[in-house]
Amino acid sequence: MSRTHTIEFKSAGLQVEVPTGLTLTEAANLAGVTINHPCGGQGRCGRCAVKILEGKFRRRSSLRLTSQDIEAGFTLACQSIIEGDMRVSVPPQEKVERRLVTDLTARKVKIPEGYDHQVDQTIKRVNLTIEPPTMEEQTDDWSRIKRALRKAANIEDPQISLPLLQQIGTILREGGWEVSAIVEIPPENSGEAPRLVALYPIHFPDDKPLWGCAIDIGTTTVSVWLTNLITGQVHAQVAEYNQQIQHGEDVISRIIYDSKDHNEGVLQGLVLKSINQLIDRACKRAKAKPDEIFKATVVGNTIMMHLLLNIPASSIRLSPFITTATHIPTLKASELNILIHPEASIQILPCIASYVGADITAGAFSSGIAETEKNTLFMDIGTNGEMVLGSKDWMVTCACSAGPAFEGAGVIDGMRATKGAIEEVWINTENFEPNIRVIGGGKPRGLCGSGLISLLAELFLAGIVDKSGNINTSLDTPRVRTGPHEGEYVVAFADESSHGKDIVITHVDIDNLLRAKAAIFAGYVVLAESVGVPLETVEQVLIGGSFGQYINVEKAIEIGLLPDMPWENFHFLGNTAVMGAYNALLSWKSSQKIDQIAKQMTYIELSADNTFYEAFMSALFLPHTDLSLFPRVAEMKAEK
Numbered sequence: 001m002s003r004t005h006t007i008e009f010k011s012a013g014l015q016v017e018v019p020t021g022l023t024l025t026e027a028a029n030l031a032g033v034t035i036n037h038p039c040g041g042q043g044r045c046g047r048c049a050v051k052i053l054e055g056k057f058r059r060r061s062s063l064r065l066t067s068q069d070i071e072a073g074f075t076l077a078c079q080s081i082i083e084g085d086m087r088v089s090v091p092p093q094e095k096v097e098r099r100l101v102t103d104l105t106a107r108k109v110k111i112p113e114g115y116d117h118q119v120d121q122t123i124k125r126v127n128l129t130i131e132p133p134t135m136e137e138q139t140d141d142w143s144r145i146k147r148a149l150r151k152a153a154n155i156e157d158p159q160i161s162l163p164l165l166q167q168i169g170t171i172l173r174e175g176g177w178e179v180s181a182i183v184e185i186p187p188e189n190s191g192e193a194p195r196l197v198a199l200y201p202i203h204f205p206d207d208k209p210l211w212g213c214a215i216d217i218g219t220t221t222v223s224v225w226l227t228n229l230i231t232g233q234v235h236a237q238v239a240e241y242n243q244q245i246q247h248g249e250d251v252i253s254r255i256i257y258d259s260k261d262h263n264e265g266v267l268q269g270l271v272l273k274s275i276n277q278l279i280d281r282a283c284k285r286a287k288a289k290p291d292e293i294f295k296a297t298v299v300g301n302t303i304m305m306h307l308l309l310n311i312p313a314s315s316i317r318l319s320p321f322i323t324t325a326t327h328i329p330t331l332k333a334s335e336l337n338i339l340i341h342p343e344a345s346i347q348i349l350p351c352i353a354s355y356v357g358a359d360i361t362a363g364a365f366s367s368g369i370a371e372t373e374k375n376t377l378f379m380d381i382g383t384n385g386e387m388v389l390g391s392k393d394w395m396v397t398c399a400c401s402a403g404p405a406f407e408g409a410g411v412i413d414g415m416r417a418t419k420g421a422i423e424e425v426w427i428n429t430e431n432f433e434p435n436i437r438v439i440g441g442g443k444p445r446g447l448c449g450s451g452l453i454s455l456l457a458e459l460f461l462a463g464i465v466d467k468s469g470n471i472n473t474s475l476d477t478p479r480v481r482t483g484p485h486e487g488e489y490v491v492a493f494a495d496e497s498s499h500g501k502d503i504v505i506t507h508v509d510i511d512n513l514l515r516a517k518a519a520i521f522a523g524y525v526v527l528a529e530s531v532g533v534p535l536e537t538v539e540q541v542l543i544g545g546s547f548g549q550y551i552n553v554e555k556a557i558e559i560g561l562l563p564d565m566p567w568e569n570f571h572f573l574g575n576t577a578v579m580g581a582y583n584a585l586l587s588w589k590s591s592q593k594i595d596q597i598a599k600q601m602t603y604i605e606l607s608a609d610n611t612f613y614e615a616f617m618s619a620l621f622l623p624h625t626d627l628s629l630f631p632r633v634a635e636m637k638a639e640k
């Protein structure tokens with residue numbers, strides 16, 4: 001018979017009664033105590049460690065904890081089964097702080113040539129002066145509105161929803177038959193009818209903005225651009241961490257969390273919370289009201305789209321990796337609980353396959369790869385590495401599960417790119433002492449993705465790490481030593497760090513980074529081989545996503561993450577996904593082009609590809625087994 005136990009979370013001052021057999025993670029959730037679970041509770045990341053002050057429990061696994069941690073009373077919350085009353089202390093959690101440069105002030109965004117939003121816009125506002133009814137002329141209210149729309153704007157036979165139909169009589173009379181109609185007019189070739197979205201008892205001035213928003217749901221960050229649909233001007237660009245992060249940093253962990261009993265809808269709720277808070281923030285900044293936003297376009301990877309719609313994503317994880325849908329019909333905001341005008345349409349841009357999503361179709365549009373004559377590699381490296389090779393005539397795409405190592409997860413002292421993260425490292429080749437740059441200045445707390453790339457390149461060039469990633473522990477420096485996870489290099493000693501603990505990179509961490517970079521490099525190789533285009537003929541590399549904004553190209557080439565080509569061939573484009581969503585928001589022609597891109601791309605499933613495995617194995621070295629692929633790195637190594 002299951003007994004109940006009292007679990008007290010001392011630091012939070014909260015307690016909860018739970019039955020035997022629950023994990024400490026489940027108890028914390030019930031008590032409302034926040035513990036981050038970057039790996040989704042699989043016992044892989046070690047970030048959910050809590051200290052047991054007293055109580056009876058059973059450990060399922062203690063991977064990632066050292067014997068000293070265990071001796072000091074630490075356990076992984078997700079791996080600890082409650083067997084009696086417990087008192088637990090939860091250490092301060094890594095704060096989901098805003099990235100320093102995610103929120104930008106409104107700026108002018110370039111609309112590609114040939115995509116004229118003044119012409120292609122589907123949302124229109126029309127001021128109507130309607131003939132009031134009389135005893136002699138008894139046409140119904142809705143027919144009067146339709147007649148006025150035809151006369152004023154040539155809009156034929158619009159549709160209306162029941163909730164709006166219930167209100168129009170009152171609005172017409174309140175406005176004294178002078179009203180403003182917001183209408184959605186689909187492109188002629190769509191076969192869809194126009195639709196009355198909203199009606200206001202007033203004539204609005206022409207310069208009053210008509211709002212729309214472009215939303216990008218990244219695995220890590222959600223971005224919203226609030227846009228005036230009339231002028232095309234972006235009035236607010238806001239971004240924040242995706243609140244789903246607490247249940248897993250990578251897409252696989254999220255799928256696992258989502259498919260567990262009792263978790264259904266939790267991740268959908270969290271991402272909606274992120275979106276709605278951002279819309280609210282953007283509106284405050286632009287002095288707009290959320291219910292005056294009449295259209296939204298949404299992009300994100302395929303798993304994010306499934307979770308947003310609360311569609312089970314578990315089939316994506318298992319062979320043969322099938323999605324429920326890659327093309328989602330247009331929805332209304334009220335169906336999805338996005339807090340803008342309830343009748344606003346929500347257009348989710350098309351995905352390609354399980355691991356190549358709408359972020360890539362939108363990115364392929366805004367990066368220009370689909371319009372160029374040049375052989376181009378377009379990549380978006382985030383928690384997942386998605387890439388497209390091609391030009392305006394052909395495109396192949398694939399996704400490699402690089403894992404979240406470049407976002408600081410799965411690495412012992414890894415962290416996100418927030419305050420306190422080491423983002424750049426230089427190592428003195430004589431005495432092996434590091435010189436570091438920390439985000440926000442001050443003492444460091446850990447290493448973020450760009451810091452890890454930089455550190456790995458420096459370790460390699462300084463000869464501390466060999467081409468297989470092994471640390472040379474015989475070097476005469478206290479920075480190199482043998483720790484609980486084999487060889488390690490100390491980037492900051494306890495007295496140099498903000499938390500009073502050493503910050504190290506271990507052999508196991510290096511292994512994780514090598515696997516991540518090898519997966520990405522093997523992705524390029526497979527794409528190139530699939531179409532018989534040698535990688536050397538690639539004329540430009542376009543890098544989208546936040547990752548590209550922070551990495552040092554030189555260092556990324558040195559570790560073999562980016563192909564060795566002149567730096568001027570690399571172009572960092574920022575968030576290409578949200579830019580694509582923005583263009584689709586403003587112009588149906590852009591959105592049709594994105595649909596066409598989705599149809600045009602050939603998807604290559606890497607797990608079914610032998611070339612991928614071979615290319616991956618060859619890329620598991622620094623920078624690669626075949627040094628002729630990295631001539632400049634070979635030169636630098638020879639000079640040292």
Ligand code: FES
Pocket residue numbers: 036037038039040041042043044045046047048049076077078079
């Ligand atoms: S080890 Fe518990 S959440 Fe990752």
